[in-house]
Amino acid sequence: MKIPNFRWFIIALVFLAAVLNYIDRQALSLLAPDYIKKDLGLDDSGYASIVNIFLVAYTISYLVSGRLIDKLGTRLGMAVFVAFWSVSNMLTAAAHGFRSLGAYRFALGLGEAGVWPAASKSVSEWFPAKERALAIGVYTMGSTIGAIATPFLVLPLAGFDFATHLPFVHNLLGAGAGWRMAFILTGGAGLLWVVPWLLLYRQPRQSPFATEKDLKLLADSEAAEAAAANNNNNNAAPKAGQASCLSNAAPAPAATSPWSWKQIFSSRVVWLLLLGRLITDPAWYFYQFWFPMFLRDSHGVSKSGLTMMWPVFAAAGLGSVIGGLLSGHLIKRGVAPAASRLWTMLGCALLMPVSLLVAGAGSPVAATWLAAASIVAALAWLINISSLVVDLVPKNSLGAVFGVVAAGSTVGGIIMNTLISSMLKPAGAIFDSAKAGFLDNAVNAIIGPLLRQVQGGGYAMWFTLMAFLHLAAWLMLYFGRIHKKAG
Numbered sequence: 478m479k480i481p482n483f484r485w486f487i488i489a490l491v492f493l494a495a496v497l498n499y500i501d502r503q504a505l506s507l508l509a510p511d512y513i514k515k516d517l518g519l520d521d522s523g524y525a526s527i528v529n530i531f532l533v534a535y536t537i538s539y540l541v542s543g544r545l546i547d548k549l550g551t552r553l554g555m556a557v558f559v560a561f562w563s564v565s566n567m568l569t570a571a572a573h574g575f576r577s578l579g580a581y582r583f584a585l586g587l588g589e590a591g592v593w594p595a596a597s598k599s600v601s602e603w604f605p606a607k608e609r610a611l612a613i614g615v616y617t618m619g620s621t622i623g624a625i626a627t628p629f630l631v632l633p634l635a636g637f638d639f640a641t642h643l644p645f646v647h648n649l650l651g652a653g654a655g656w657r658m659a660f661i662l663t664g665g666a667g668l669l670w671v672v673p674w675l676l677l678y679r680q681p682r683q684s685p686f687a688t689e690k691d692l693k694l695l696a697d698s699e700a701a702e703a704a705a706a707n708n709n710n711n712n713a714a715p716k717a718g719q720a721s722c723l724s725n726a727a728p729a730p731a732a733t734s735p736w737s738w739k740q741i742f743s744s745r746v747v748w749l750l751l752l753g754r755l756i757t758d759p760a761w762y763f764y765q766f767w768f769p770m771f772l773r774d775s776h777g778v779s780k781s782g783l784t785m786m787w788p789v790f791a792a793a794g795l796g797s798v799i800g801g802l803l804s805g806h807l808i809k810r811g812v813a814p815a816a817s818r819l820w821t822m823l824g825c826a827l828l829m830p831v832s833l834l835v836a837g838a839g840s841p842v843a844a845t846w847l848a849a850a851s852i853v854a855a856l857a858w859l860i861n862i863s864s865l866v867v868d869l870v871p872k873n874s875l876g877a878v879f880g881v882v883a884a885g886s887t888v889g890g891i892i893m894n895t896l897i898s899s900m901l902k903p904a905g906a907i908f909d910s911a912k913a914g915f916l917d918n919a920v921n922a923i924i925g926p927l928l929r930q931v932q933g934g935g936y937a938m939w940f941t942l943m944a945f946l947h948l949a950a951w952l953m954l955y956f957g958r959i960h961k962k963a964g
Contacts, residue, residue, distance in 0.1 A: 562588025
C-alpha cells in the first residue's frame with residue numbers, strides 16, 4: 478500500500494521517541510526532591526553526582542553510538558537504543574541506594590544519546606534538503622513536549638497511595654512504590670514504541686509505503702546537491718542527461734567507505750560544528766536546568782508557581798518549527814542548503830541579546846516571556862546547526878559525525894553548570910572539593926582560574942554572556958567558510 482508523504486509518518490514516530498526520551502530523562506529531577514532522595518538516603522551532593530554520571534555516559538555514548546548506528550542501519554540502530562534506554566529506565570525502579578541508582582542512570586545515558594544520531598540519519602534518508610530542517614524541528618519539538626508532559630505523568634503516580642488501593646503492587650515494589658511504578662510505566666512505553674518502528678521503517682526505495690512521487694523528490698534533491706558539490710569543487714556541472722537519470726529515482730552516489738575516526742577528527746567541518754554547539758547549546762541547557770532557580774531566587778516564585786514556565790517550553794517548540802521553515806523557504810528560493818542554514822542562524826544570533834533584558838525584568842511574568850523570546854531564537858539556531866551536519870556529511874558517516882558533534886553539546890553543558898555555580902558563589906569563596914561532585918572537581922582543575930574570576934557575578938553575568946554566544950559562534954562558522962566547502 479502506497480501512502481503519499483509517508484516520510485511524515487516516519488518523523489511522527491521519531492517525534493514520539495523524542496517525547497519518551499525526555500520523559501525518561503526528566504522523571505528523576507522531578508521525583509528526586511520529595512521521593513527518591515528520602516527513600517534512598519541521598520543528600521544534595523549524592524544527587525549531583527548521579528546527574529553528572531548521566532552526563533558522562535551521555536557524552537561517551539555520543540562518541541560511539543553514531544558509529545554503531547552507521548553499522549547497524551537506522552531501523553535496527555534506533556530500535557536497539559530505544560529498547561536499551563527503556564529497560565534501563567524500568568530498572569531504576571529496582572534502585573536501593575547510590576550505587577545502583579548511579580548504575581541505572583549511567584545505562585540510561587548510554588541509551589538515550591543514541592536516538593539523536595539515528596533521528597538525524599532518518600531525516601537524511603527520507604527528506605529532501607528543503608524539508609530537512611523542518612523535519613529536525615518537528616522531532617526536536619518532541620523533547621519540549623516531553624518536558625512539559627513529564628510532571629503531569631510521573632507526579633500523580635509517585636503520590637498515589639498504592640498501599641491502600643493496590644496493596645499487591647506495594648508489596649511487590651516495597652517503599653516508594655509510586656515513584657518506582659512511574660519508572661516502570663514510562664520505560665514500558667518505550668518498549669511499545671519499538672514495535673511500530675520495526676514494522677514501518679525501511680529505506681525509502683525498500684519501503685512498501687513510499688510513492689514514486691516521493692522517491693523522485695528525494696532523487697531530485699540528491700541530484701541538486703551532487704551538482705552543487707561539483708560546482709564547489711570547481712568540477713564541471715553534470716550534463717542534462719545525467720541529471721535526468723538521477724531524477725528518475727536513481728540513488729545518489731555514496732562515499733566509497735565511511736569516514737574513519739582519523740578523517741572525522743581531522744575534518745575542519747566537524748570541529749567547526751562541534752565548537753559551535755559547545756558554545757551555543759548551554760543557552761538551552763540554562764533554561765532547562767537553572768531558570769526555575771533564577772525565578773525562585775530573583776523573584777521569589779514558589780515551587781507550585783513554577784508552572785508559569787510553560788511559555789519557555791512552548792517557545793522551544795515554536796522555535797524548532799520556525800527555524801526549519803525559514804531555512805527551508807530560502808532553499809526553495811534557490812539558496813544552497815548550507816548557506817540557508819547559516820543566514821537563518823545569523824537572524825537568530827541577532828535576536829539573542831534580548832537575554833540582557835531577562836535579568837532586569839521587573840516581574841517573573843515579564844522575565845518568563847522575555848526568556849521565551851530568547852528561546853525561540855536559540856532553538857531555531859539549534860535546528861539549523863543540526864541540519865548543517867546532515868547537509869555536509871556523507872550519509873554512511875552521518876551517525877558517527879553527528880554523535881561527535883553532539884558530544885560538544887554535553888561538554889558545553891557541563892562547563893556552563895560549573896560556571897553558573899561559581900557565579901552564584903560569593904566573591905572570594907574557597908572551592909570545597911570535599912563537597913563538590915567528581916565532575917565539578919575535574920572541571921575546576923582545568924578552568925579553576927576562570928571560575929574564580931566569575932565568582933559573585935550572579936545570574937546577570939550569565940545573561941550578559943548568553944546574549945553574545947551565538948553571534949561569536951556564527952562568526953566562527955562564517956569565517957571558517959563552513960557554507961562554502963564540506964571538506
